[in-house]
Amino acid sequence: MTPETECTAKAAAVFLAGKKKSDDVAFMLERALAALGITVGDQDAWPRLTGRASLSGEPYVYLGTVPVATALKLVDTLVYAHSERRRRADALDARGGARDPRREPGTGCAP
Numbered sequence: 550m551t552p553e554t555e556c557t558a559k560a561a562a563v564f565l566a567g568k569k570k571s572d573d574v575a576f577m578l579e580r581a582l583a584a585l586g587i588t589v590g591d592q593d594a595w596p597r598l599t600g601r602a603s604l605s606g607e608p609y610v611y612l613g614t615v616p617v618a619t620a621l622k623l624v625d626t627l628v629y630a631h632s633e634r635r636r637r638a639d640a641l642d643a644r645g646g647a648r649d650p651r652r653e654p655g656t657g658c659a660p
Contacts, residue, residue: 563606571600571608578610585626587619594619 550558575598579589588594597613615623 560604564602564604567602567606567608568600571602571610573600574608575600575610582623585622587622 579598582589582595582598589598590596593616595613595615597611599611599613600608601611602608
C-alpha cells in the first residue's frame with residue numbers, strides 16, 4: 550500500500566467512525582421523539598433527522614427544519630422535565646437529603 554492510499558484509507562476510516570457515531574445518536578433521538586409522539590419523517594412533525602460527519606470525522610446530527618407546533622411540544626416537554634427535576638431536588642432538600650451542587654441555581658451547570 551502506498552503512503553497516499555494508506556492516508557486515504559485512514560481518513561475514510563475516521564470519517565466512517567464519526568458517521569456511525571452520529572447515526573447512533575440520531576437513532577436514539579428518533580426513539581426519544583417517538584416516545585413523545587413525534588414521528589421523524591412526517592412532514593407535519595419532524596421532516597428530517599440524519600446523522601452526519603465532517604471530513605475530519607467530527608460527528609453531528611442534522612435536525613432539519615421543524616414545524617413550530619413540534620418545536621413548541623418539545624420545548625414544553627423539556628421545561629416540564631426540568632421543573633420535575635427541580636421539584637424532586639427540592640423535596641429531597643425538605644427531607645434533609647444531600648443536594649447536588651451542580652443543580653444550584655445560577656451555576657450554569659446541570660447534570
